[in-house]
Amino acid sequence: MAGKVTCLSRLTAHLALSDGTVFEGRRLGAEGTAVAEVVFNTGMTGYQEVLSDPSYAGQAVVFTYPLIGNYGINDDDFESDRLQPSAIIVKEACETPSNWRSKSSLDAFLNERGLIGIRDIDTRALTKHIREAGVVMGAVSTEGAGSALDAARSAVSYNDIDFVYKVTTKAPYAWGFEGREAIGEPAGDMKLRMVAIDCGLKFNILRRFAALGVRTIVLPATTSAEEVLGWKPDGVLFSPGPGDPARLGNVVETAQQLLGRLPVFGICLGNQVLCQAVGGKTFKLKFGHRGANHPVKDLEDGSVTITSQNHGYAVDPDTLRGTGATVTQVNLNDGTVEGIRIKTAGATSIQYHPEAAPGPWDSRKYFLQFVAEMERART
Amino acid sequence: MKKILVIGSGPIIIGQAAEFDYAGSQACKSLREEGYEVVLINSNPATIMTDEETADAVYIEPLTPAFCERVIARERPDGLLPTLGGQTGLNLASQLADLGILEKYGVKLLGTQLDAIKKAEDRELFRSLMRQIKEPVPESWIVESDADLEAILDVVPYPCIIRPAYTLGGTGGGIANNREELWETGRKGLKLSMRSQLMVERSLLGWKEVEYEVMRDGKGNCITVCNMENLDPMGVHTGDSIVVAPSQTLSDIEYHMLRTASLKIIQALGIEGGCNVQLAVNPDSFDYYVIEVNPRVSRSSALASKATGYPIARVAAKIAVGKTLDEIENAVTKTTKACFEPALDYCVVKIPRWPFDKFTTGDRFLSTQMKATGEVMAIDRSFEAALMKAVRGLEVKAKDLRHPAIEALDDESLRSALRRPTDERLWVLAEALRRGWSHTEVHRLSRVDKWFLEKISHLVVEGSFESTPGRTVYKMVDTCAGEFESHTPYFYSTQGQSHDA
Numbered sequence: 078m079a080g081k082v083t084c085l086s087r088l089t090a091h092l093a094l095s096d097g098t099v100f101e102g103r104r105l106g107a108e109g110t111a112v113a114e115v116v117f118n119t120g121m122t123g124y125q126e127v128l129s130d131p132s133y134a135g136q137a138v139v140f141t142y143p144l145i146g147n148y149g150i151n152d153d154d155f156e157s158d159r160l161q162p163s164a165i166i167v168k169e170a171c172e173t174p175s176n177w178r179s180k181s182s183l184d185a186f187l188n189e190r191g192l193i194g195i196r197d198i199d200t201r202a203l204t205k206h207i208r209e210a211g212v213v214m215g216a217v218s219t220e221g222a223g224s225a226l227d228a229a230r231s232a233v234s235y236n237d238i239d240f241v242y243k244v245t246t247k248a249p250y251a252w253g254f255e256g257r258e259a260i261g262e263p264a265g266d267m268k269l270r271m272v273a274i275d276c277g278l279k280f281n282i283l284r285r286f287a288a289l290g291v292r293t294i295v296l297p298a299t300t301s302a303e304e305v306l307g308w309k310p311d312g313v314l315f316s317p318g319p320g321d322p323a324r325l326g327n328v329v330e331t332a333q334q335l336l337g338r339l340p341v342f343g344i345c346l347g348n349q350v351l352c353q354a355v356g357g358k359t360f361k362l363k364f365g366h367r368g369a370n371h372p373v374k375d376l377e378d379g380s381v382t383i384t385s386q387n388h389g390y391a392v393d394p395d396t397l398r399g400t401g402a403t404v405t406q407v408n409l410n411d412g413t414v415e416g417i418r419i420k421t422a423g424a425t426s427i428q429y430h431p432e433a434a435p436g437p438w439d440s441r442k443y444f445l446q447f448v449a450e451m452e453r454a455r456t
Numbered sequence: 457m458k459k460i461l462v463i464g465s466g467p468i469i470i471g472q473a474a475e476f477d478y479a480g481s482q483a484c485k486s487l488r489e490e491g492y493e494v495v496l497i498n499s500n501p502a503t504i505m506t507d508e509e510t511a512d513a514v515y516i517e518p519l520t521p522a523f524c525e526r527v528i529a530r531e532r533p534d535g536l537l538p539t540l541g542g543q544t545g546l547n548l549a550s551q552l553a554d555l556g557i558l559e560k561y562g563v564k565l566l567g568t569q570l571d572a573i574k575k576a577e578d579r580e581l582f583r584s585l586m587r588q589i590k591e592p593v594p595e596s597w598i599v600e601s602d603a604d605l606e607a608i609l610d611v612v613p614y615p616c617i618i619r620p621a622y623t624l625g626g627t628g629g630g631i632a633n634n635r636e637e638l639w640e641t642g643r644k645g646l647k648l649s650m651r652s653q654l655m656v657e658r659s660l661l662g663w664k665e666v667e668y669e670v671m672r673d674g675k676g677n678c679i680t681v682c683n684m685e686n687l688d689p690m691g692v693h694t695g696d697s698i699v700v701a702p703s704q705t706l707s708d709i710e711y712h713m714l715r716t717a718s719l720k721i722i723q724a725l726g727i728e729g730g731c732n733v734q735l736a737v738n739p740d741s742f743d744y745y746v747i748e749v750n751p752r753v754s755r756s757s758a759l760a761s762k763a764t765g766y767p768i769a770r771v772a773a774k775i776a777v778g779k780t781l782d783e784i785e786n787a788v789t790k791t792t793k794a795c796f797e798p799a800l801d802y803c804v805v806k807i808p809r810w811p812f813d814k815f816t817t818g819d820r821f822l823s824t825q826m827k828a829t830g831e832v833m834a835i836d837r838s839f840e841a842a843l844m845k846a847v848r849g850l851e852v853k854a855k856d857l858r859h860p861a862i863e864a865l866d867d868e869s870l871r872s873a874l875r876r877p878t879d880e881r882l883w884v885l886a887e888a889l890r891r892g893w894s895h896t897e898v899h900r901l902s903r904v905d906k907w908f909l910e911k912i913s914h915l916v917v918e919g920s921f922e923s924t925p926g927r928t929v930y931k932m933v934d935t936c937a938g939e940f941e942s943h944t945p946y947f948y949s950t951q952g953q954s955h956d957a
Binding site for chain 2: 100117119120121122123125126141142143144147148151154168169171173174175176177178198199200201202204205208364368369370371372374379380381382383409410433434435436437438439
């Protein structure tokens, strides 16, 4: 007797937004219902990095580029150990990828890892909806439009969830030339030791520092300043991460206590942490900056750099007045703060991603600069 | 600086078609917007740029140094912009400089300077610059005489590629499979090259061919307008290749590795304006080679411009008069600046148009010398739909991927047609897939990436590709994938839920 035949590729899925808008598409990846803040990313490559970037925790990512999965999923381009977004939304998912490193298709990989997605919807219509209405809570479901709508309407707001404590490492670990290593291992011939406060670190930050001879000790976001100093680091990095930066009281406190005592560098959420540490405030952007093409102007030398970005909040420059922090870089499109310097404390931070992954490699100089800063401080 | 002389592209010939008219007209408009008086010289009156409205004064004269000098003497322009008229404009400008005419009349060369152009176009200078900045170039030999050519006949690995310097569309170039072919094609190439120079290089047949359109301003700010991937692998001239934008089979690391290389090159050359970088990419590793750089607005820039909505020639003209990318408005969004990289939310397919319906006895095999006389470009949200729009736009007999003559080929003839591409390559691929040949087999014979083969087989085997439920709607080419509100009357049709129009 023949078994039951199910054509999985034809299963329907729905995306519902909390404002009542419903899109019907087809299932991609796992079955079920996922609730998330719906955001869009305009990068044309880099879906694997996005899928593993902790800063997308709690979000459903709409890829504006319509053909996703073309080069498959490989073993190397992961930015963390887990899939981080709650769901993904695409126009077309490639079933038969083609690239020498590809190990699996997007759909097979999402199925294996249990991530819910939806495909074959008009992602440009959805993107324009978000651009006009702002980011919104939503749900992707394979259990019918009604389930999706109920889930979206009863969702706890993204703004009210502490994502950093969900994504941060539970135990300290180290990262050297060969990648992740046990904390007790000798530093080998690494010339510097840096502590990274993990609010949602991406591996490529660690890889870039390791390539420059820096061994990083990665510590949980809850680590106190005294504990950090106990590792006798040459410098401290405040990492990127998800969620509302205003909810990070203890990380901000740690930063306050460390500023001025050793070189400090902040990336993305790390920039917002440092700004708050000197008294600045953040606000939520209407639909954020997510993509690989954001121009940033350096106010000190007038140059413009194309950057990789992923943030939904920004620092209010007015709240930095008189704090000792100077805005050194701004976004050319909307003028928002992209970088600051706290001269008296030897600290700098940038709102975008010098590690790229995904995105342009034009800002790698910041790794060199911070390494030089740590070397200077050591002597 | 008040008055600027722009050199047009001259006659439309194979390898240099109306795209330079498009670029030149845009540039003239852009300069006048900035308040400059524009004088145009072009030998071809059948162009848009020679319309009275395009420039303040138009001279329809032969594009020779003598005539150009007379125009300069009469108009006394302060500056000369040569990088928007294709290779013709560039060659003429360098002759004017060499003859001392620019100096005599105090005419300043605008945009990319001649030494940068020379560094990009002189094979040996270019290779030494690439070695300096540690960008890989394929093993090659420079030949400047028959004696040089004879000396390398037994040295080079066959097949090898012959590329004459300073010619249009690779005129006189080709692939040599043995010493006899190298001797024959090489001698022809030496005669055709303006400087009697050609390069013989290691063949990278079968590698992916990828291009980046990059821009740089006088302050050193650099951006990529877009990249493009050729469906036809290395061995077929880009002008004869089916091209898709953006690239489809490159992962993020590969995309940005090649982007970084392209920006490093434009920075090292000191280009002020647009530039096109061609790269060969090993389909099985991170290896790549820099093949060629066009230090000017090129055929590919016109395609990149239309594919992204980013007005390359307009911006290049403003850079030439000293503006920086962050000062120039993005004319599409009007809310952002020209200093950004377009994000596409659609797929663009270009198919060349060859004149073999008129030249029925012409040699239809495609190689490194361009044979197409035109091209069509189509935009849609899937590769399949864009490809089919382009096929219909070709105005050839075939309205789909069926071709009676190719359907009539026996298997052996079809196999050899896959190995040696002609203008009918797309229909040959389609027929092989229709016969149920495996993608591995078709790829082995044609070297076309399996991603493209898969898409073509969706069209010929399944006969349908549209999966998004919806209706025909019109979406906007807005340079920013919907991120910002835009103001442009540039739309394409697609299946979807809602209109932008």
